Each structure stands twice: as structure tokens, then as C-alpha cells.
Amino acid sequence: MRVLQLIDSLQPGGAERMAVNYANAFSKRIPGSYLCCTRKEGLLKAEISPEVGYLFLDKKNTLDLKALLKLRKFVIKNEIHLFQAHSSSWFLALMVKLSIPKLKIVWHDHYGRNLNKRRKKILRIASRFFEGIITVNAALKEWAEKNLNSKEVRFFRNFLPDAQNRVPVQLSSLKGQQDSFKILCLANLRPQKDHLNLLKAFETIEKVYSQASLHLVGKDKEDNYSIELKTFVRRTHLEEKVFFYGETQNVKELLLQADLGVLSSASEGLPLALLEYGRAGLPVVCTTVGECPEVLGKEGLLVPPADPKVLSEAILHYIDHTGKRKEAAENLQKKILEEYSERTIFPEVENFFRILLQE
Incomplete structure (x- = not known):
């Protein structure tokens, strides 16, 4: 063959x-x-x-x-x-x-x-x-x-x-204060991923928990969608809390520095980002689109799409409950390694x- x-x-x-x-x-x-x-x-x-x-x-x-x-x-x-x-x-x-x-x-x-x-x-x-x-x-x-x-x-x-091919990369750290609670979204900047939903949720999160930071990793075409997201960040004065990385080869290293993985998509197929989060041992919050509910099951928090209020509440729940966060992350990691x-x-x-x- x-x-x-x-x-x-x-x-x-x-x-x-x-x-x-x-x-x-x-x-x-x-x-x-x-x-x-x-x-x-x-x-x-x-x-x-x-x-x-x-x-x-x-x-x-x-x-x-x-x-x-x-x-x-x-x-x-x-x-x-x-x-x-x-x-x-x-x-x-x-x-x-x-x-x-x-x-x-x-x-x-x-x-x-x-x-x-x-x-x-x-x-x-x-x-x-x-x-x-x-x-x-x-x-x-x-x-x-x-x-x-x-x-x-x-x-x-x-x-x-x-087994992954080891690609030489220049190791780097997530931006911002290293002691912040780091929320990472691995998704190319395109409308289906609905980063604006996440940014609106983060605006609420930052007011409640000022030590949070948001890290957006994925291809940036610097198009109208990208401009809209960055305009929102400036308008809400979140420049020191929200960071854009573009596409990068050191995704694995960045995931290992994060505290939580999130997907705020309006639609999905079966996002590899969820599998990457799980393998890296991250707790996950994501929207109930595509195959996400089947991947995550009870080993994370699922929220409806296009609802920043519920999304912020779910993320804050994990920030406030360290034990639940760690248990969910361990269970998801085991599931991903066994089933995906x-x-x-x-x-x-x-x-x-x-x-x-x-x-």
C-alpha cells in the first residue's frame, strides 16, 4: 500500500x-x-x-x-x-x-x-x-x-x-507577569473561533481576578477580524493582560506554562487544540460545538457558544477551585492518551x- x-x-x-x-x-x-x-x-x-x-x-x-x-x-x-x-x-x-x-x-x-x-x-x-x-x-x-x-x-x-519529531525551536516564555493565572487559547485568528467571545469573557474575568492573563496562540492574518480583536483589547485597556503570539513551533512548550486551555468557538469539527490541551495536562473550558462535548465529556467545563457571561463564569469557577481544576486536568490527560x-x-x-x- x-x-x-x-x-x-x-x-x-x-x-x-x-x-x-x-x-x-x-x-x-x-x-x-x-x-x-x-x-x-x-x-x-x-x-x-x-x-x-x-x-x-x-x-x-x-x-x-x-x-x-x-x-x-x-x-x-x-x-x-x-x-x-x-x-x-x-x-x-x-x-x-x-x-x-x-x-x-x-x-x-x-x-x-x-x-x-x-x-x-x-x-x-x-x-x-x-x-x-x-x-x-x-x-x-x-x-x-x-x-x-x-x-x-x-x-x-x-x-x-x-512520538513527535523533535523540531529545534527557540524556547520562549508566555508573556506578562509569570505569577499570573495564564489562560491560553490555541486557535488561528478566524471568525469561527470567536475570539471576541473570549475577549468579552476575559474583560469580566480581569475585573474579578486581576491576576489573570490571556494568551492567544495561532496564525494572525492581520485582516479585519484581527483588527477587530486588537481594537477591543485597546478599547478595554487590556494590553498588559492579553497577548497575541501568531503561529509558532513551540506550542508544546507554551502549553506547559499555561494554567488553563480554552476554546470559545462558534463552530468546530474535532479541534486538535483540545487534544493538545489534554496531553499537556491542562484543565479545559470550551463551547459545545462539533465534537468538543464528546472529547471533553465530564473532564472539563462545557459552555454554550456566543455567551461570554457563562464562559467567564466557567473560567472563574476553575480559578477559584484548584482541586477541581487539577482533578479534571488529570482525568482529561488520561482520556486523551488512551482514546485519542x-x-x-x-x-x-x-x-x-x-x-x-x-x-
Whole structure:
């Protein structure tokens, strides 16, 4: 079995991290594991195992013939059997398959927005050519079964690698007063993550507990959404308590310095940030969106989205109750290591792929 992960970018994000996780996991188990980044490289490139065959297309537009031919040549040369196409990369996978009919496609759906507004017409037609679909939560599986045409739809949890490639990074500390209660949000700055909800909650928290600080770690496009968040911070005079970090490779080190992990999202798929929080031993507060309730269960505090008052109350509860906070963190860490690890999830996926390739 020879499998290629297809992903548009290697900038830190959930789908991008999972593409790397799958490529690295396959490289330990099969003779040919590959990853193709179609449009833009990024920090995650350094986390790809040396055993993974890598290709960068530098694709300029949707119908980039040069990139298509380059990928087709790579597939033929390396005798690749199956594409695991993450998110929107399914289109390029389909273009290659039309010229190599025996090539199989498994589409990996990481969609984390409002499913009621999702466009499906073109995807429904394309799905006739998918041998299988993987979804990251149960709602996406139900949506695919109802709206698409692939006969094999499976829900597999996202997972964390059993062993991480050590990427040399410049160690740094979380900003602000080191003795503050450090709340960390690991999420790229985009509307679905609803950082404004968190900032409004933190405004309340800071008035009650002045020793709190908020640390926002994730890609900053410096767009209108980013400007809105930073304007709010200035207007509420929280510049010395709220810190923006952008994308960084030393996420693990920053998590180990935090006291609490939070996600205030309006919508999600299955956020890897929750798994990272759990593995780092952090207590967690997050919104009841996507697969978050299933991941967290009773081992954290769940709040409704777009409700900064309830979010602030939940965070303050953990600040005030050290024992409950530590117990929840320990239980969540155990759950993540047992139920969301590579050794637990990946064998099911590998078996699914082998079944598809036998057909």
C-alpha cells in the first residue's frame, strides 16, 4: 500500500496537522508514505518525518496545469495507490484520477463551520469518484451519508502522534507577569473561533481576578477580524493582560506554562487544540460545538457558544477551585492518551484503507 496525503497548506491548522500526522504514521507501517502540499508551505513542513516522500506543487490557481502534471508524474513514478485528500484538495485529487482511473481517493472532511450553509452541489457530483470518506465528527458523517454519493463513509477521531519529531525551536516564555493565572487559547485568528467571545469573557474575568492573563496562540492574518480583536483589547485597556503570539513551533512548550486551555468557538469539527490541551495536562473550558462535548465529556467545563457571561463564569469557577481544576486536568490527560492516540485510532484507519484497496 502506497498512500499520499494531499493538503493545500502546511501552515498550522487542524487539517494540516492531521495530514502530517497521517503521513508520519503511515511511514512507520507501509513501504510508501507521501505528502503533497499544493499551495503554500509553512511551519508544519519541519514536522514531516524523513521517511515521508514530500512534494511541493506551488499551485497558483484552481486549474494550474503545470502543477497537475507535476503531481501526476510523481504519482506514476512512486506507484501511489491512494490519495487521502484533506479538505478542499479533493478537486486536485479528482483531476489526477481522471487521467489515472485506477488511483483511489479517500476524502478527509475536516469541515468546522455551519453545515446548514455548506454548498454541496459540486461536491455531490465529485463524491461519486471517492472510494471512501473520512469525517472528524459524527455530524459530518451524517451529512455525508445524506448529501453525498460515496458508499463508504467512516468517522475516525483525530489523533495525536505517539512520538513527535523533535523540531529545534527557540524556547520562549508566555508573556506578562509569570505569577499570573495564564489562560491560553490555541486557535488561528478566524471568525469561527470567536475570539471576541473570549475577549468579552476575559474583560469580566480581569475585573474579578486581576491576576489573570490571556494568551492567544495561532496564525494572525492581520485582516479585519484581527483588527477587530486588537481594537477591543485597546478599547478595554487590556494590553498588559492579553497577548497575541501568531503561529509558532513551540506550542508544546507554551502549553506547559499555561494554567488553563480554552476554546470559545462558534463552530468546530474535532479541534486538535483540545487534544493538545489534554496531553499537556491542562484543565479545559470550551463551547459545545462539533465534537468538543464528546472529547471533553465530564473532564472539563462545557459552555454554550456566543455567551461570554457563562464562559467567564466557567473560567472563574476553575480559578477559584484548584482541586477541581487539577482533578479534571488529570482525568482529561488520561482520556486523551488512551482514546485519542495514534496507537488507538490509526490501526482502524489503516484497516479501512486496506479494505478499499482490495475492492
